[in-house]
Amino acid sequence: MPIIHLQTRISAPAEVVFDLARSIDLHKESLAHTEERPIAGVTSGLIGMGEDVTWEARHLGVRWKMKVKISAYDRPRQFRDEMVKGPFKFMKHEHHFEQTRNGMLMTDRFEFASPGGIIGWLFDVFYLTGYLRKLLETRNAAIKEQAERAE
16 A cells, blocks of 8 residues: 655644644645535535545546545644545545644655556556645645745
8 A cells, every 4th residue: 555655844832733734725725736625525625533525626527525534633633534435445644733833844754555356556656646645745845835825
């Protein structure tokens, strides 16, 4: 199962970055190029523990829906969202926030697996991991820009 690990340094307090990372509105804005939009559950504002959102988007030329739920929450240190229903066999995204002497370190740990056995695994390893990494980097750049602008 592929795991994407990203670290982003941000010159802003952890509380600010934490809230931006769980903002439905910023998520939608940062991934507008995929036509990603919330269609059920929490559809604007900040998502919290036990809440869910269903996203609709176009990725790799295909329109799909994915419902995720916040399954762990410790403001401003970490939260986790997990797929409840959607295109993956499994998807878990952990968000960690650590205040350092030079600002804040935001760490993403994104685990996923596509259905389809060995064919799905090959697709994940040779294509989907890179695609998803770029999406996360785009989203993190938007969080960083917004957080540092607020400061």
